[in-house]
Amino acid sequence: MLKLQKLEIIKQESVAPGHQRLTLAKGINALAGQFVHVRVSETYDPFLRRPISVHDCTEGRLVLLYRTVGRGTELLAAKKAGETLDLLGPLGNSFPLTDRPQAVVVAGGIGAAPLYYLLRSLKLAGKQVSFFYGARNEAELILRDEYRALVANYSEATDDGSAGTRALVTHLAAPVIAGLDATVYACGPSPMLKEVARLADCYGRSCFVSLEAQLACGVGACLGCVVPVKGREKYRRVCVDGPVFAAGEVFFC
Amino acid sequence: MTVKIAGVSLANPVMSASGCFGYGEEYASFFDLRRLGAVVVKGTTAEPCAGNPPPRMAETTGGMLNAIGLQNPGAVAAREKIIALQHYSVPVIVNVSGHSAAQYRAVIELLDDLAAVAAYEINISCPNVKAGGMAFGTDPAVVVGLVRELRGATKKPLIIKLSPNVTDVTVIARAAVEGGADALSLINTLLGMAIDMERRRPVLANLTGGLSGPAIKPVALRMVWQVSSAVDVPVIGMGGISGARDAVEFLMAGASAVAIGAANFTNPLVCPETVEGISAYLAENGFASVKEIVGLAKKEWLKMGDESGCGKK
Numbered sequence A: 001m002l003k004l005q006k007l008e009i010i011k012q013e014s015v016a017p018g019h020q021r022l023t024l025a026k027g028i029n030a031l032a033g034q035f036v037h038v039r040v041s042e043t044y045d046p047f048l049r050r051p052i053s054v055h056d057c058t059e060g061r062l063v064l065l066y067r068t069v070g071r072g073t074e075l076l077a078a079k080k081a082g083e084t085l086d087l088l089g090p091l092g093n094s095f096p097l098t099d100r101p102q103a104v105v106v107a108g109g110i111g112a113a114p115l116y117y118l119l120r121s122l123k124l125a126g127k128q129v130s131f132f133y134g135a136r137n138e139a140e141l142i143l144r145d146e147y148r149a150l151v152a153n154y155s156e157a158t159d160d161g162s163a164g165t166r167a168l169v170t171h172l173a174a175p176v177i178a179g180l181d182a183t184v185y186a187c188g189p190s191p192m193l194k195e196v197a198r199l200a201d202c203y204g205r206s207c208f209v210s211l212e213a214q215l216a217c218g219v220g221a222c223l224g225c226v227v228p229v230k231g232r233e234k235y236r237r238v239c240v241d242g243p244v245f246a247a248g249e250v251f252f253c
Numbered sequence B: 001m002t003v004k005i006a007g008v009s010l011a012n013p014v015m016s017a018s019g020c021f022g023y024g025e026e027y028a029s030f031f032d033l034r035r036l037g038a039v040v041v042k043g044t045t046a047e048p049c050a051g052n053p054p055p056r057m058a059e060t061t062g063g064m065l066n067a068i069g070l071q072n073p074g075a076v077a078a079r080e081k082i083i084a085l086q087h088y089s090v091p092v093i094v095n096v097s098g099h100s101a102a103q104y105r106a107v108i109e110l111l112d113d114l115a116a117v118a119a120y121e122i123n124i125s126c127p128n129v130k131a132g133g134m135a136f137g138t139d140p141a142v143v144v145g146l147v148r149e150l151r152g153a154t155k156k157p158l159i160i161k162l163s164p165n166v167t168d169v170t171v172i173a174r175a176a177v178e179g180g181a182d183a184l185s186l187i188n189t190l191l192g193m194a195i196d197m198e199r200r201r202p203v204l205a206n207l208t209g210g211l212s213g214p215a216i217k218p219v220a221l222r223m224v225w226q227v228s229s230a231v232d233v234p235v236i237g238m239g240g241i242s243g244a245r246d247a248v249e250f251l252m253a254g255a256s257a258v259a260i261g262a263a264n265f266t267n268p269l270v271c272p273e274t275v276e277g278i279s280a281y282l283a284e285n286g287f288a289s290v291k292e293i294v295g296l297a298k299k300e301w302l303k304m305g306d307e308s309g310c311g312k313k
Helices: A071-077 A115-124 A144-150 A169-179 A190-202 B075-088 B101-111 B140-151 B169-179 B214-230 B244-253 B270-284 B296-303
Strands: A004-016 A019-024 A035-039 A050-058 A061-067 A084-091 A102-108 A128-135 A153-158 A183-187 A207-210 A226-228 A235-237 A244-246 B003-005 B008-010 B014-016 B038-044 B057-060 B063-066 B092-096 B117-123 B158-161 B183-186 B190-193 B208-212 B235-237 B257-260
Touching (some): A004 A061, A019 A071, A050 A115, A061 A071, A102 A115, A102 A190, A115 A144, A128 A144, A128 A169, A144 A153, A153 A169, A169 A190, A183 A190, B101 B117, B101 B140, B117 B140, B169 B183, B169 B214, B208 B214, B214 B235, B214 B244, B235 B244, B244 B270, B257 B270
Parallel strands (some): A102 A183, A128 A153, A183 A207, B014 B038, B014 B257, B092 B117, B117 B158, B158 B183, B235 B257
Antiparallel strands (some): A019 A061, A035 A050, A050 A061, A207 A244, B003 B008, B057 B063, B063 B208
């Protein structure tokens, strides 16, 4: 059953320049990989809702981590604790767990947001997790200490070398994907996902990617958010068929 | 609140607009579809249609552009979805699309035996397909011919959906009525485009898309006024409606019913809320029926100037 509801904002924190963490009152039970569709204005300006991935969820308490990239997310960031938020969700599918005892998780930039909850879920399921966190620079490795604290094996890569290894995060992950019989999960920019998918395919690993798209309805009606997929279907909807897809299923643009 | 459009009785004058409500299933989990006057389902073609490559949409000031390209499962698969909608006992209007007269006809032939189909809305105004669609809806001679052919294919009411992308919409409206249209619906989306400055390229893979949302409401209102003044068949008004206030304005402009499209994306409850809002407006202002406010602004406009010397020229 789809839910449309108003929940109180418990906490709105700036966790880094241009990055906010928002905690909501109890009311939505989401799985790792799902998202909520947020109405950022009481009016129709901006016109559409904003899809925000679930960063964490404990006993129905949602945490959202988002980057302020335009007017919509700036309006969201301006909302204070005590105000209510109009939400549609939880929406979309979730990251599947497999029978493999090991997992490799690759994050690029704000793509890390939904992976926090995945890391927690993997840990709860007793998986041995290697996490690779890539960003342009140290400042954009958002909440790095919290991610580091969750996993046994933690590695960082930045484009400018200001933290971790100066490399693409996929370069760091490649030998581990090659050597470890693990399930691979990734969220980040399209070129990164494409490379993770290629590596996973090359070494025969199951791989799941979470895709981002502009959404209108968020519930599967408008067909505005499709991605090209292999096979007869040609296109699938990110909002209800995803956002998590088997990496071998989709074409990366 | 009841209205009658082309012989179809509706519990209220509010419908979901085609393309913005799928086949109803997605929104059935938000509210009882019985609260709608009618469900107008997604544009349906004879064969399945994959649609346009992404990106297919872009948000704009006061609305959005879309270039879905008529993605739909085809009339045979749509049958099942339409039959499923019957469960809600709400009139179903099927939006019929195609690239040729024969394809439009084929959709009707594949669905015409379904009791659940109350009427057809003939989409001669989709801006996002290369052949057919809007190309059909901009030439009056073609419109007369197409409507006449479809008139011969079914006894069910034909509602012709008009494109705003013409110089004089009343010319096309008259052509549709001449061909045998029972009602007209307008407007479809306005042709537009968006450019991404950072990436230095068009946003939509299709280059152009259809603009919808509050930004197009004044254009739609103007065309509803013009068309309802030019023809005698009922007009279903749409284009940027996002609440009861907008809906009442369309009714006053001459629409006999209204449809709500893109606003469903932002507020999934916008349709039932609009029904309640219209009802409240009628009650508060002493109107006994929706019919009493249809075209009301025209009557008032005729009086303007007579009394005060200001207003009408």
